[in-house]
Amino acid sequence: MEEINNNPIRFETNPYHNIVLKDRKILEITGVKQIDSFDSNEFLMETAQGWLVVEGKELTLGKLDTERGDVSIRGLVENMSYISNKKSGARESVFSKLFK
Numbered sequence: 001m002e003e004i005n006n007n008p009i010r011f012e013t014n015p016y017h018n019i020v021l022k023d024r025k026i027l028e029i030t031g032v033k034q035i036d037s038f039d040s041n042e043f044l045m046e047t048a049q050g051w052l053v054v055e056g057k058e059l060t061l062g063k064l065d066t067e068r069g070d071v072s073i074r075g076l077v078e079n080m081s082y083i084s085n086k087k088s089g090a091r092e093s094v095f096s097k098l099f100k
Helices: 086-098
Strands: 018-022 024-029 032-038 042-047 050-065 070-083
Touching: 018 070, 024 050, 032 050, 032 070
Parallel strands: none
Antiparallel strands: 018 024, 024 070, 032 042, 042 050, 050 070
């Protein structure tokens, strides 16, 4: 059964935002302000540089450091994109999935 989390996880963060992707299997992100929602196919989080959507397969939360704003995601990363408005971006994501 797929886990869905709809309660945002907020934490303090540093003002710097970096992304390191290792072999498309481990994604390390700094400067995360909150994780809004996640499941095995998509993570939606607010970073110091805007809202970030990570899409893939079998995604899991590997590491979470709420004091520093560091997040590690494991699984097959297929897409990462920044959205200007999380509500419209999430809506576009749902529609784009339906019409693929």
